[in-house]
Amino acid sequence: xxNFYILLLFIxxxxxxxxxxxxxxxxxxxxxxxSSEIDTVKINSMIELANMLRGRDNEQAMIYAEQALDLAKxxxxxxxxxxxxxxxxxxxxxxxxxxxxxxxxxxxxETYIELGDRNGEAACYVNTGIFNRNTGDIEGAGESYQKAxxxxxxxxxxx
Numbered sequence: 001x002x003n004f005y006i007l008l009l010f011i012x013x014x015x016x017x018x019x020x021x022x023x024x025x026x027x028x029x030x031x032x033x034x035s036s037e038i039d040t041v042k043i044n045s046m047i048e049l050a051n052m053l054r055g056r057d058n059e060q061a062m063i064y065a066e067q068a069l070d071l072a073k074x075x076x077x078x079x080x081x082x083x084x085x086x087x088x089x090x091x092x093x094x095x096x097x098x099x100x101x102x103x104x105x106x107x108x109x110e111t112y113i114e115l116g117d118r119n120g121e122a123a124c125y126v127n128t129g130i131f132n133r134n135t136g137d138i139e140g141a142g143e144s145y146q147k148a149x150x151x152x153x154x155x156x157x158x159x
Contacts, residue, residue, distance in 0.1 A: 043080040082111035122151035
């Protein structure tokens with residue numbers, strides 16, 4: 001009988017671990033944003049959450065991205081600003097706000113350049129190429145893709 005109770009206890013503990021492991025990542029990020037006292041953790045979590053929501057709930061994604069940008073500016077967290085501007089560029093593109101998409105992406109690119117983050121800079125050129133291609137500016141798209149390719153070659157990123 002004692003073994004039976006030990007087995008039940010083991011099953012109960014194991015099932016609670018599985019349940020926690022399967023918790024919705026969106027809920028987990030929201031909880032982290034609410035509970036964290038570290039601003040950079042909040043910013044990075046809001047950016048990740050905005051990217052997870054992108055394509056599912058673009059309005060909520062935009063809210064998280066704008067909150068992340070406000071906080072990143074407040075504490076002058078350049079890596080967060082670069083990443084969130086890139087996210088805002090994509091979201092604005094999805095909303096059909098092409099001018100805002102390009103503006104945000106250019107701000108992201110400028111910040112990545114300031115940080116010396118060539119990979120981030122190249123990603124911005126790729127996004128600009130996508131925006132240009134989808135608006136019919138094939139020449140502009142080609143130029144953006146070419147700049148991204150040159151950077152990726154320089155940094156040895158062959159993927």
